[in-house]
Amino acid sequence: MPANSDESLDSGKPRPLINPDECKGCERCVNACPVHCLKISETLNCRGIRPAEYVGQGCTGCGICFYNCPEPYAIKIDKPDKVSQPAAVEPR
């Protein structure tokens, strides 16, 4: 199991939690990530698709990949409490 999908660990740093088996490989998140910290995996998931994966560093916890993803449970984002967010993601 990839390290970045272990949801129970609190790394203290912002990071995307990608469930590779839910990913359909549309690449919208990879394309949208403002800091280019996502890529398409070299390995196939259970669907036979190359899913998105975290490169391992650089995530700011902005949530943009989450909102670009059409799947409900393919991406979650861990973000520290005191990280400034893009205005659009702020609570309404």
Added chain:
Amino acid sequence: MNRIKTTGMYELFPRSGCADSRSTHYCAGCGHGIVHKLIAEALAELQIQNETIIFNPVGCSVFGYYYWDAGNISAAHGRSPSAATGIARTLKDRVIICYQGDGDLAAIGLNSTLQAANRGEHIAVIFINNATYGMTGGQMAPTTLGGMKTLTSPFGRDPLTDGYPLHVCELINQLAAPVYIERVSVADTKRIFKARNAVFKALRIQKEGKGYAFVEIIAPCPTSLKLSPLECARFCANEMEAEFPLGCLRDKSDQPIAEAVPHQHVSAEEFFSKPDYDFEILAPVVDHACKESSMRFAGFGGQGVLTLGLWLAGAARIDRRFTTWYPSYGPEQRGGAASCSVVISGHEIGSPAADSLDLFVAMNQVAYQRFVCDVKSGGTVFVDETVPLDKKPPTDVKLVRVPAIKLAAEFDSPQSANTVMLAAIATVGNVTLRRESLLKSLEGSFRKKPGQAAANRDVFIRAEQRLKS
């Protein structure tokens, strides 16, 4: 540590058929999934999941009820606004969302959509515009762009034969009632966050009970448009927005709620118990000595033949007879052939149809020709003097020529030829009804016009005197 994750959806989607499924049935890069998440997030954030009813459309998103953790209903193709109207009006504290695609909303359901918008129903309509019929495999939709190739426009949509792309937001913006109309897109991050706010606002308007909200969302359909997810997103941002410019067309959500004038409730019992006359009508009594008699009154519409029949039937009610009145006329209100049949009896009546007549009143030639052969032996025919008798009545039938139209004109009341005819029926006296009852029924029918009641009574009495002399 905070966690950004999907809220407002079921944890698992067992209805999809796989017990442990946590993924949607949508294609990679589909706009539906993104919009589903935005709606679910707004539902959870507004805390309205328990009072929300979402109408799932016919289209790819027909299985919306797999995902949204709220009330879900499926309506017939395009009829979500009509079904939603019923729910919104009966369950006023609910939040109603119609989630519809362009085939559902802009093609088969456009009428329902415009009518519901025009009535300002309290529903939030989320309209997914992907310029094609996605579920059926990419046929041309009303929103397909000019020149765009689809399964059913293989050489590109030609506006001269296939029409122009339909701008639904602009159509709805012609109507006075809607509170909020906006067109957004989910092509990229910036647009998704605008769409997120628009969906949230449409749902908040429902929570606050402010009225009709319409959000059109331009969404990619990579499979049907035969593009990769990223190419399709770019297509939405460039080509589709050139035809369907984004923006808020109307926002009256900060204005106070308009209240409809409440109706005074009248129960069905109360409504139908209103008396027909100022005096009481008693229930009919069985009298086997009184044989059943069938009558027909015929002429052209406007001569008062239906009313004449009603007077006879009314008099029968006053005399506590069983009676039926059965009109027959064309689609026109005045001028066409009109007739009614009346059956009066001392016992319960089996059929209101009068095929074998004891009494027949003809006010014009067509009516006379058509029905005179139905009069049975021993019956009576009343014919206006102006009608030429080009057809002989059956044998043993009494023929009475009445100068009804002439006398009515003479009495300065040309529209009361039927009253003269009633006087003739009373004078010849071959009906079992009492003269007082006929007169009472005549006057009673004008209870809302006292002047008319007196005038018709006057015509009746003068006609009686003339006919007797």
